[in-house]
Amino acid sequence: MSKVVVTGMGMLTPLGSDCASNFAAVLEPRSAVRKASDTLSVGLPNLLVAEAAVAPESLLDASYHGMDRATLFALVATQEAMGQARFAAHPDDAERVGVYVGIGFGGAHTLDGLYKRYFTALHSTTLPRKNPTVMHPLSVPRMMPNAAQAAVSMRYGLRGQSNTYTVACASSAIAVGEASRAIRHGSIDAAVVVGTEAMLTAGALVAWNALRVMAKPFEADVSASCRPFDRRRTGFVLGEGAAAMVLESATRAQQRAAPVLAEIAGYGCTSDAHHLTAPSPHGQAAAMRLALQEAGITPELIRYLNAHGTATDAGDVIECESVAAVFGSATSTLAMSSTKAVHGHLIGAGGLLELALAIMAMNSGSIPPTAHLDDPDPQCALDCVPLRARHGCDIPAVMSNSFAFGGSNASLIACRAAH
Amino acid sequence: MSLTGAIQKYLIGTAGVDPQKFEQPDLKVSDLALDSLGLVEMLFEVEDQFGFQIPDPSRYQTMSFADMVADIERLVREQNDGKLPEIALTGTRAEAQ
Numbered sequence A: 001m002s003k004v005v006v007t008g009m010g011m012l013t014p015l016g017s018d019c020a021s022n023f024a025a026v027l028e029p030r031s032a033v034r035k036a037s038d039t040l041s042v043g044l045p046n047l048l049v050a051e052a053a054v055a056p057e058s059l060l061d062a063s064y065h066g067m068d069r070a071t072l073f074a075l076v077a078t079q080e081a082m083g084q085a086r087f088a089a090h091p092d093d094a095e096r097v098g099v100y101v102g103i104g105f106g107g108a109h110t111l112d113g114l115y116k117r118y119f120t121a122l123h124s125t126t127l128p129r130k131n132p133t134v135m136h137p138l139s140v141p142r143m144m145p146n147a148a149q150a151a152v153s154m155r156y157g158l159r160g161q162s163n164t165y166t167v168a169c170a171s172s173a174i175a176v177g178e179a180s181r182a183i184r185h186g187s188i189d190a191a192v193v194v195g196t197e198a199m200l201t202a203g204a205l206v207a208w209n210a211l212r213v214m215a216k217p218f219e220a221d222v223s224a225s226c227r228p229f230d231r232r233r234t235g236f237v238l239g240e241g242a243a244a245m246v247l248e249s250a251t252r253a254q255q256r257a258a259p260v261l262a263e264i265a266g267y268g269c270t271s272d273a274h275h276l277t278a279p280s281p282h283g284q285a286a287a288m289r290l291a292l293q294e295a296g297i298t299p300e301l302i303r304y305l306n307a308h309g310t311a312t313d314a315g316d317v318i319e320c321e322s323v324a325a326v327f328g329s330a331t332s333t334l335a336m337s338s339t340k341a342v343h344g345h346l347i348g349a350g351g352l353l354e355l356a357l358a359i360m361a362m363n364s365g366s367i368p369p370t371a372h373l374d375d376p377d378p379q380c381a382l383d384c385v386p387l388r389a390r391h392g393c394d395i396p397a398v399m400s401n402s403f404a405f406g407g408s409n410a411s412l413i414a415c416r417a418a419h
Numbered sequence B: 001m002s003l004t005g006a007i008q009k010y011l012i013g014t015a016g017v018d019p020q021k022f023e024q025p026d027l028k029v030s031d032l033a034l035d036s037l038g039l040v041e042m043l044f045e046v047e048d049q050f051g052f053q054i055p056d057p058s059r060y061q062t063m064s065f066a067d068m069v070a071d072i073e074r075l076v077r078e079q080n081d082g083k084l085p086e087i088a089l090t091g092t093r094a095e096a097q
Helices: A019-027 A069-084 A108-123 A139-143 A147-156 A168-184 A202-211 A250-255 A281-295 A313-333 A347-364 B003-013 B019-023 B036-050 B057-062 B065-079
Strands: A004-012 A048-050 A097-103 A163-165 A190-197 A241-249 A262-271 A302-306 A335-337 A397-403 A408-415
Touching: A004 A019, A004 A069, A004 A168, A004 A250, A004 A347, A019 A347, A069 A108, A069 A147, A069 A190, A069 A241, A097 A147, A097 A168, A097 A347, A108 A139, A108 A202, A139 A147, A147 A163, A147 A190, A163 A168, A168 A190, A168 A241, A168 A262, A168 A347, A168 A397, A168 A408, A190 A347, A241 A250, A241 A347, A262 A281, A262 A347, A281 A313, A281 A397, A281 A408, A302 A313, A302 A347, A313 A397, A347 A397, A347 A408, B003 B019, B003 B036, B003 B065, B036 B057, B036 B065
Parallel strands: A097 A163, A097 A190, A302 A335, A302 A397
Antiparallel strands: A004 A241, A004 A262, A190 A241, A262 A408, A397 A408
């Protein structure tokens, strides 16, 4: 069984358009949460969002511009990851290189535009030549959930086994886990893994609002509205963007003298079979234990955990209970934070983004804080790194948790490259 | 703008076709090197303008460019009591969507 290593990472999120700017922002910490624009917040004056820091079109050739926003994000994040991995397009072993993508809601912008166009034409009395049934012929291939995977595969000429995972908030964590298993088991030698999400549309936002999980504006400072593990937490803020990783077998990485950033050591995935949206401590703990078992390490080695930490009332408490149950006495050396406070909840992109941030923490020794954690909830009785980053830490391994609506739980462990 | 001019504008500005190609009097649709999706994207520019869907797009792949434009004009006139309405094709994908 091959070891799986990370040789490149890329990000385009509300915090910035590369890994360095994202990591600097989570350490500072600097929040990208804002009030939604007037066009998005019609009827919802308290709507908050975390929009991408940069328009993805500005970083891509014009030939890509018609694609869905989630695909554009994926292409931008992949560019950086491929560059960092020094991985050129159309490799000689293209049949052994896959593309794995996690996305929660594919094609939200394309679908929203399609409906808008359809109903505008249907009800218009001033556009006599507009026919609601005349629709852009690429509407379907633009909005299909695997559009991003297809675009990345074609752009880089990667022909190995390639899949898209749509598992709500765990989508891209599962994409990383499944890609690493495919490499470990030898069905491919490398994979570009991407998490992407773009659903800051009016239609999607009113639907999220109806679920009553979104943060209310924090009066003193709107950018501090997402408050994981804080007594005054009210929920999460939807974000958008993408993160990407190049995974390779250690052998392939060594053969081409690629930079090795980390080893993907463990992955655990479970399903609660319990409730459509409510979390389950049993399922979460089981996923973490499976990841530890696969990594073959004890919890003491994990000194930083990037929590799912959505800042919902129930979610944060249950995650703390699950982590405490799994880590036991090792909680005394565990630092855990939720970076969603500053980049928002990137849904399908969140798992990969947060794992990548955790790897940067491991390699730099700097632990991102949980921003806005002024008044820790005693029910969240772990070291949640309130407000300020910690530097100079010795972190042999990190964990990232992603827990999804539908009851899917994914936990990933990354270790230093030569652990 | 003429129908020919509007289609050329889209093909050059958005589909990236070399403008010099349109100087060939016997230009074939196949010379434009559009794949099946590229062809229907081009037709959408016309469909969006005139509010109807053009049938059987693949037949254009074997026609000359001039014959394709003439056929499209015939279809537009059929939809508009024999007239060719004013054309204002934008040639930008963003507006088309």
